[in-house]
Every structure is written in C-alpha cells, then in structure tokens.
Amino acid sequence: MFHIYCPYCEELREEEEFHPKGQAHIARPEEPDTCSDEEWGDYLFFRDNPRGIHHEMWLHAVGCRKFFNITRNTVSYEILETYKMGEQPTITAEHLAREEKNAREEKTNNAQVAEGGQQTVGASDAAVASVKGAQA
Amino acid sequence: MSNSVHVYDARTDHATVTAESPLAYSFQRSGMPAPGDASGEESRAVIGERAFLGHLILRGGAIVLDEALREVLGIGLPGRPNSLTVDADGQRSVQWLSPDEWLLIVPGDETFGLETRLRAHLGGAHVAIVDVSAGQTLIELSGEAAHEVLMKSTVYDVDPHTFTVGKGVTTLFAKTSVILRRPDASRWELIVRRSFADYVYRWLLDAGEEYGIGVARESRHEPQ
Structure with missing residues (x-):
C-alpha cells in the first residue's frame, strides 16, 4: 500500500487505483508497409527488462x-x-550514470575533503528527492 | 456534424411505464430503517437516494465547453482537477472527472432541454455529450458520523478538513468505484453505477449500523 502521484489529478492516490501497462516510449515504425519484419517484430513483441x-x-x-x-x-x-503522456522523462539511466560519474570524479579530485565511506549514489538521491512525485 | 446526432428524451414522465429508481428493489428487499428508528436514539448517519436526476457526461475542450455552459446554464466548468461547481440554489452541479471530461447533474426534467440547448450552442465543435442518467444514481450521506462511515469504506482521505467543500473525486469504495463529492458542509454525495447501487446500499447499511444509520425517504424530483 503506497501512494502514486497522478500528473492529471495532481495529487497522490492509493496504488490500488492504478494499473501498470508496460514499457513506455515505444515508437511505432513510421512506415509499417516498408519496414523490415525484424523492425516490426521488435515493435510488437520485444520489450526491455532493465535492472x-x-x-x-x-x-x-x-x-x-x-x-x-x-x-x-x-x-x-x-x-x-x-509525468504526462507525450512528455519526456527528466530522470533517465544515462542521466543518473552521468551524475554518479561526476560525483565519483569530484570525490577523487577532493580526496582530502571527502569523508571515508561516502556513497556515490548520494548525489543522485538528492536530485531524485527534488523531483515532483518523488516517493519516500 | 451536429445534425447527424440523434438525441432522445429518455424520460418516461409522459409514458405509461412506471419509472423505478435503481434502489427501488433494494429498499424492498433490504429494508429502509427510518432515521432514529433502531435504538430510539438519533441516527448519527443518514442516507437517501436522489433518483431520477439528469446526469450528462461532457467531453471535449475545456474552453469551448466552459463557454457553452456559462451561456446555457449560467455556471462554468470547474478548472481545477477534483473540483466541483454548484449553482446558487444547489440543484445543478458540474464536476471535473478527468482533463477532458465533466459530469453535469441537473433536475431530471431539465435534462433533455439542456442537452438540446448545449448541442445547439456548441454547433459543430468537437465535443461529446452523453446522457448517462439511467446508468447511475446519487446517494446522499449526512449526519455527524458520515465521514466515519466513509472512512470504513474508502482508501481516500475523507477527513473533513482535507476533503473540503467543493471537492469531488472518483475513487475506490468498498471494492467498487464511486464518485465521491462534497457539495456543502452538511452532506456528501456518492454517485454509483446502477448495477452496483444495491451492493453499495447494503454496504452502507452494514457499515452504518453502529451509527444507527437511517434511510431518508425521498420527496423531491420523483416523476409521477
């Protein structure tokens, strides 16, 4: 039992009210008649399963x-x-990887300042918390 | 084209068929405990059906619908999500259901005339108006324990300080969905699907038992 922020209702609602509907941002091939079978097959059946x-x-x-x-x-x-349909995400895997890399570089540059055992994911957590709809 | 839309007056006022409210059967089968009946004490929660109202679903762009509604009915669309606008005498209301969908509730005998006038005013605009009066019914809930009955039934936060007057949401209620709204400080309104009306009614009787729930007899808006 947790709450999800609906960008249309503009408030947090109970998870029970929602249904997951699979991967987002799947682009339909622009020319279905002329695209390859592999391209069409990928569009119809193949989905990412990222960690x-x-x-x-x-x-x-x-x-x-x-x-x-x-x-x-x-x-x-x-x-x-x-975020609403038609909008692009502000948080992506690349975005988080870049932040993590920056944080790591910062840490090596300021080796004297950084505290021991500091976790590099700290930076991304801060970015995440500031985003609308972030969950505790 | 607007002239290709067939609009029917679905009311049976002038027909020989007797209209029965969605809860007519439930009242017979599950009973109607009168307010203050059970223990001789005052009922802390009272429900009552307001049947035979006109329910219209408006879909389309907010600006064009707002303009038409102001012209025809004198009230505007609620602009904010989960909000409700009620006219001066409390008989007509418009509620936000989704970014392009509103629920308009008016006295039953006004439905057809209003739909016709709205269509005439909207002309060829890209909108949809659907009369869903027969598909749902409105249950009123009042009394000092009204929000406690709701708290037992829905996951939505119905604390009267959070769920302020003029708010209305579609949410889960006793495993079914309901449109829950608060037109004024003294009462709540539940709009339920006709096929779930009996279930919700019996749920409310059961949930309200500890508050000595009573059922108010309807005196208004009933066709002869």
Whole structure:
C-alpha cells in the first residue's frame, strides 16, 4: 500500500487505483508497409527488462482513467517521477550514470575533503528527492 | 456534424411505464430503517437516494465547453482537477472527472432541454455529450458520523478538513468505484453505477449500523 502521484489529478492516490501497462516510449515504425519484419517484430513483441531505471506506462484506472508515465527503479521499486503522456522523462539511466560519474570524479579530485565511506549514489538521491512525485 | 446526432428524451414522465429508481428493489428487499428508528436514539448517519436526476457526461475542450455552459446554464466548468461547481440554489452541479471530461447533474426534467440547448450552442465543435442518467444514481450521506462511515469504506482521505467543500473525486469504495463529492458542509454525495447501487446500499447499511444509520425517504424530483 503506497501512494502514486497522478500528473492529471495532481495529487497522490492509493496504488490500488492504478494499473501498470508496460514499457513506455515505444515508437511505432513510421512506415509499417516498408519496414523490415525484424523492425516490426521488435515493435510488437520485444520489450526491455532493465535492472535499474525503467520508464513505464500506468493507467489511473479508478480515477481520471488517463494513461501517464512512471520512471521506476526495478531494483528498489522506487518511483522516481511521474509525468504526462507525450512528455519526456527528466530522470533517465544515462542521466543518473552521468551524475554518479561526476560525483565519483569530484570525490577523487577532493580526496582530502571527502569523508571515508561516502556513497556515490548520494548525489543522485538528492536530485531524485527534488523531483515532483518523488516517493519516500 | 451536429445534425447527424440523434438525441432522445429518455424520460418516461409522459409514458405509461412506471419509472423505478435503481434502489427501488433494494429498499424492498433490504429494508429502509427510518432515521432514529433502531435504538430510539438519533441516527448519527443518514442516507437517501436522489433518483431520477439528469446526469450528462461532457467531453471535449475545456474552453469551448466552459463557454457553452456559462451561456446555457449560467455556471462554468470547474478548472481545477477534483473540483466541483454548484449553482446558487444547489440543484445543478458540474464536476471535473478527468482533463477532458465533466459530469453535469441537473433536475431530471431539465435534462433533455439542456442537452438540446448545449448541442445547439456548441454547433459543430468537437465535443461529446452523453446522457448517462439511467446508468447511475446519487446517494446522499449526512449526519455527524458520515465521514466515519466513509472512512470504513474508502482508501481516500475523507477527513473533513482535507476533503473540503467543493471537492469531488472518483475513487475506490468498498471494492467498487464511486464518485465521491462534497457539495456543502452538511452532506456528501456518492454517485454509483446502477448495477452496483444495491451492493453499495447494503454496504452502507452494514457499515452504518453502529451509527444507527437511517434511510431518508425521498420527496423531491420523483416523476409521477
């Protein structure tokens, strides 16, 4: 039992009201008649199964009945952000990797300042907490 | 094209068929404990059906619908999500259901005329108006323990300080879905699907038993 922020209702709602609807941002081939079978097959049947950041479509089934997107961590189940259909995520795997890399570089540059045992994911957590729809 | 839409007056006022509210059978089978009946004490929760109201679903762009509604009915669409606008005498209301969908509730005998006038005013605009009056019914809930009955039934936060007057949401209620709203400080309204009306009614009787729940007889809006 937890709450999910619906970007259309603009408030946190009970998880029971929502349904997951699979991977988001799947682009339909622009020319279905001329694209290769492999391209069409990938579009229809093949889905990502990442360890970590995943962008998913969810449906606010008992509520406004709109589809929207969720960026979710498949390891911790943490929901990093929710955003409307047609919008692009502000948090992506690349974005987090870059932040982590920056944090690591910072740490080596300021080896004297950094405290021992500091975790590099700290930086991304701070970014995550500031995003609308972040969950505790 | 608007002239390709067939609009029917679904009311049976002038027909020979007797109209029965969605809860007519439930009242017979599950009973209607009168308020204050059970223990001789005052009922802390009272429910009552307001049947035969006109329910219209409006879909389309907010701006064009708002303009038409202001012109025809004198009230505007609620702009914010999960909000409700009620007219001066409390008989007509518009509720936000989703970014392009609103529920308009008016006295039953006004439904057809209103739909016709709205359609005429909207002309060829890209909107949909659907009369769903027969598909759902409105249950009123009042009394000092009203929100306690709701707290037993729904996961939504119905604390009267959080769920303020003028708010309305679609949410889970006793394993079914319901449109829950608060038109004024004294009462709550539940809009339930006709096929779930009996279930919700019996659930409310059961949930409200400890508050001595009573059922108010309806005196308004009943067709002859």
